[in-house]
Amino acid sequence: MRFDISSPGFVLKENAEHKVNIKRMFNAIAPRYDLINHLLSCGVDIYWRKKAISKLNVSENSLVLDLACGSADFTIETIIEKKCSVIGVDFAQQMLICAKRKIKKKKLNSFWLLNGDGEQLPFVSRAFDGVTSAFGIRNMASIETALGEMHRILKENGQALILEFSLPAFKPFRKLYLFYFNNILPIIGKILSKDKNAYSYLPASVKKFPAVDEFVIWMKEAGFRDIQYWKLLNGIAVIYKGIKD
Numbered sequence: 345m346r347f348d349i350s351s352p353g354f355v356l357k358e359n360a361e362h363k364v365n366i367k368r369m370f371n372a373i374a375p376r377y378d379l380i381n382h383l384l385s386c387g388v389d390i391y392w393r394k395k396a397i398s399k400l401n402v403s404e405n406s407l408v409l410d411l412a413c414g415s416a417d418f419t420i421e422t423i424i425e426k427k428c429s430v431i432g433v434d435f436a437q438q439m440l441i442c443a444k445r446k447i448k449k450k451k452l453n454s455f456w457l458l459n460g461d462g463e464q465l466p467f468v469s470r471a472f473d474g475v476t477s478a479f480g481i482r483n484m485a486s487i488e489t490a491l492g493e494m495h496r497i498l499k500e501n502g503q504a505l506i507l508e509f510s511l512p513a514f515k516p517f518r519k520l521y522l523f524y525f526n527n528i529l530p531i532i533g534k535i536l537s538k539d540k541n542a543y544s545y546l547p548a549s550v551k552k553f554p555a556v557d558e559f560v561i562w563m564k565e566a567g568f569r570d571i572q573y574w575k576l577l578n579g580i581a582v583i584y585k586g587i588k589d
């Protein structure tokens with residue numbers, strides 16, 4: 345019997361398997377996720393999130409969706425800085441448990457956490473004023489589908505704000521960074537997370553993620569306009585912002 349790898353069934357199965365693996369990985373590392381993040385980035389990730397949220401123009405009456413909210417650092421930053429209501433969605437239950445604990449500890453209101461798939465959001469169209477995602481979209485089985493969902497749930501002129509890893513532009517720095525990323529980070533990550541794959545997956549997923557110009561085109565194709573981006577630390581991370589057409 346011949347195999348047809350272009351058949352829809354084949355693609356679906358591949359994506360489903362990716363989701364199972366990603367969900368399992370984040371559920372496993374959830375209790376140590378924040379600590380590892382801050383250690384491996386020397387705390388720079390905290391500054392990146394603050395900088396990204398400062399680019400979001402929403403009012404106190406706005407409703408914002410934080411896609412792939414994980415342990416809720418982006419969600420918390422948005423609630424504190426913008427004083428608006430935020431719904432955090434993630435498909436890893438253990439990450440949501442950490443998120444709930446953190447938000448409660450800070451005594452914040454106006455938030456909801458929901459277990460859901462970013463590629464199939466359980467919301468009606470045109471419901472949100474803003475949608476954010478920090479280091480989340482890279483993990484989706486289909487990034488284009490997730491971008492389509494972000495666009496669908498936004499109101500007209502709503503904003504999408506994405507913070508994601510990329511690779512530095514300056515070649516000598518890129519070489520040095522890739523050495524750290526490929527050789528040192530996976531070892532430290534493995535020791536701290538006790539998960540043998542999670543921090544080898546990180547460099548692999550960043551290398552697979554589209555370059556800045558290409559991702560801007562993907563955002564345009566999903567229906568966003570006036571796309572802006574800001575490179576952080578020579579492009580180790582990038583903030584993207586687009587408006588729903």
Ligand SMILES: C[S@@+](CC[C@H](N)C(=O)[O-])C[C@H]1O[C@@H](n2cnc3c(N)ncnc32)[C@H](O)[C@@H]1O
Pocket residue numbers: 363366367370411412413414415416417418433434435436439460461462463477478479480483484485
């Ligand atoms: C690297 S963490 C980022 C968490 C958080 N946004 C932050 O800034 O730290 C990626 C998150 O994406 C979530 N995720 C990956 N694919 C998803 C999907 N299809 N639907 C919902 N969440 C997803 C994972 O469960 C994980 O919590």
